[in-house]
Amino acid sequence: MKRPSFSVSVTTASQLHDAIDRLLPLLRADASHAPAARALAAAAASLRPPSTLLSNRILHLLSSHPATLPDALSLPRPDVCSYNTLLAALARSPRGLASARALFDRMPRRDHFSWSAIVSAHARHGQPRAALALYKRMLREPGSAGADNEFTASSGLVAAAAARCVRAGRELHCHVVRRGIDADAIIWSALADMYAKCGRVDDARSVFDEMPVRDVVSWTAMVERYFDTGRGSEGFRLFVHMLRSGVRPNEFTYAGVLRACAEFTSEKLGRQVHGRMAKSRAGNSCFAESALVHMYSKCGDMGTAICVFEATPKPDLVSWTAVISGFAQNGQPEEALCYFDMFLRSGFRPDHVTFVGVLSACAHAGLVDKGLEVFHSIKDEYGIEHTADHYACVIDLLSRSGQFELAEQMINKISVKPNKFLWASLLGGCRIHKNIRLARWAAEALFEIEPENPATYVTLANIYASVGLFDEVENVRQIMGSKGIAKIPASSWIEAGKRVHVFSGWG
DNA sequence: TTAGGGTTAG
Numbered sequence: 001m002k003r004p005s006f007s008v009s010v011t012t013a014s015q016l017h018d019a020i021d022r023l024l025p026l027l028r029a030d031a032s033h034a035p036a037a038r039a040l041a042a043a044a045a046s047l048r049p050p051s052t053l054l055s056n057r058i059l060h061l062l063s064s065h066p067a068t069l070p071d072a073l074s075l076p077r078p079d080v081c082s083y084n085t086l087l088a089a090l091a092r093s094p095r096g097l098a099s100a101r102a103l104f105d106r107m108p109r110r111d112h113f114s115w116s117a118i119v120s121a122h123a124r125h126g127q128p129r130a131a132l133a134l135y136k137r138m139l140r141e142p143g144s145a146g147a148d149n150e151f152t153a154s155s156g157l158v159a160a161a162a163a164r165c166v167r168a169g170r171e172l173h174c175h176v177v178r179r180g181i182d183a184d185a186i187i188w189s190a191l192a193d194m195y196a197k198c199g200r201v202d203d204a205r206s207v208f209d210e211m212p213v214r215d216v217v218s219w220t221a222m223v224e225r226y227f228d229t230g231r232g233s234e235g236f237r238l239f240v241h242m243l244r245s246g247v248r249p250n251e252f253t254y255a256g257v258l259r260a261c262a263e264f265t266s267e268k269l270g271r272q273v274h275g276r277m278a279k280s281r282a283g284n285s286c287f288a289e290s291a292l293v294h295m296y297s298k299c300g301d302m303g304t305a306i307c308v309f310e311a312t313p314k315p316d317l318v319s320w321t322a323v324i325s326g327f328a329q330n331g332q333p334e335e336a337l338c339y340f341d342m343f344l345r346s347g348f349r350p351d352h353v354t355f356v357g358v359l360s361a362c363a364h365a366g367l368v369d370k371g372l373e374v375f376h377s378i379k380d381e382y383g384i385e386h387t388a389d390h391y392a393c394v395i396d397l398l399s400r401s402g403q404f405e406l407a408e409q410m411i412n413k414i415s416v417k418p419n420k421f422l423w424a425s426l427l428g429g430c431r432i433h434k435n436i437r438l439a440r441w442a443a444e445a446l447f448e449i450e451p452e453n454p455a456t457y458v459t460l461a462n463i464y465a466s467v468g469l470f471d472e473v474e475n476v477r478q479i480m481g482s483k484g485i486a487k488i489p490a491s492s493w494i495e496a497g498k499r500v501h502v503f504s505g506w507g
Numbered sequence: 508t509t510a511g512g513g514t515t516a517g
Binding site: 052053054055056057059060079080081082083084085086087088091111112113114115116117118119120149150151152153154155156157158184185186187188189190191192193196215216217218219220221222223224225250251252253255256259287290291318 | 509510511512513514515516517
């Protein structure tokens with residue numbers, strides 16, 4: 001039985017204000033403080049004379065947790081601030097958009113607090129176009145000419161970013177500059193983010209360069225934008241620039257840069273970053289250390305990866321998953337499964353990512369029964385829905401071992417949309433076991449997803465060649481040529497007697 | 508004019 005952590009014995013207005021200050025963070029974190037909040041509300045209601053300020057603060061307190069939000073909604077709303085408080089609370093709750101909008105529409109009066117809350121609510125809840133329309137409506141609304149400020153403008157920018165609408169974003173940018181509301185750091189961050197989300201990384205960089213203040217977060221965000229768009233070298237260059245500017249990286253910066261080192265398999269840079277991390281407090285987070293494990297395993301150095309893991313003081317789910325997946329990807333499935341056992345014995349609960357590692361280990365080790373057992377346990381034992389990646393792994397497992405009947409059955413009753421890894425796994429299995437019918441099926445699906453990927457054509461041609469279907473090989477070659485997918489020198493398709501040799505690469 | 512609204516890194 002939990003002891004009540006908060007006792008209500010307050011009578012004066014100032015005692016009530018103090019009590020609200022103390023209770024607010026507690027209630028936010030834990031619904032068990034709901035009775036204390038209700039008691040404060042009762043005490044405030046009996047106070048004479050009544051105070052609008054106090055009742056709005058009570059409203060704020062009660063609306064800060066879903067458990068007490070209904071209490072807040074039943075209280076009187078003396079002024080626009082009361083409405084705004086409830087509006088923001090509804091906008092924060094996962095399915096609260098409709099009720100937030102209904103409240104907004106019923107409000108007797110609206111100010112810039114109300115508009116920024118409703119615009120950002122629509123942007124956050126997947127309705128960015130509606131958010132932009134509301135922003136425009138605000139500008140037209142009689143009597144609200146001065147309503148837009150840096151708060152409403154940044155909500156508008158979030159909406160433009162979410163809608164991937166660079167036209168609206170640029171308009172807002174001009175508007176912000178014209179109105180002179182570009183003075184604070186948040187609006188600059190929102191501007192840079194808007195351009196980046198609209199695919200204009202260079203514009204985001206221009207905004208970044210003009211920012212009046214840049215902190216570690218804005219630097220890290222800008223570096224990440226380069227990585228996310230595949231512009232690794234610019235990202236690394238900006239990271240070095242950041243270090244030279246004297247900005248100290250934190251664990252987010254390190255994790256992002258290491259992830260990029262893994263992606264671009266830049267082991268040398270990764271080791272340098274590791275060296276720097278070792279000297280910094282930020283390097284001590286298990287978050288950054290997981291990124292190190294991931295980087296080393298991506299670069300094929302499981303020895304160092306495991307050293308980093310063993311030295312992590314408190315490895316978490318992500319650290320364990322990085323090790324398990326690392327072993328699986330580096331052709332050491334037994335170690336992967338061994339670490340998975342240790343992980344389970346340490347009392348952790350795997351998540352969907354952990355299972356991708358475990359299943360791919362089973363596939364690499366050819367452990368069909370174990371893999372199927374794990375696959376079924378994901379849903380039956382752990383209550384986790386199967387993802388497209390789980391299916392891809394299990395199809396890999398089945399088709400590598402030639403169990404095409406089961407693989408086909410599974411694909412036909414799959415509960416998610418099959419991804420390219422699933423079809424590529426099936427195609428790979430068909431190559432080993434020379435299954436023409438399913439190879440065609442897989443290749444067709446891959447052509448739909450990635451019409452330009454030469455690997456699919458080459459694999460399919462290889463499969464045809466392996467069973468002597470040379471006309472089909474020629475057919476594939478011609479399709480590739482006609483689509484201009486890759487320049488294939490005729491010498492790459494050498495016909496020697498009755499054998500066609502298909503190279504998997506060309507210069 | 509106290510209370511309520513806005514951003515960026517995994």
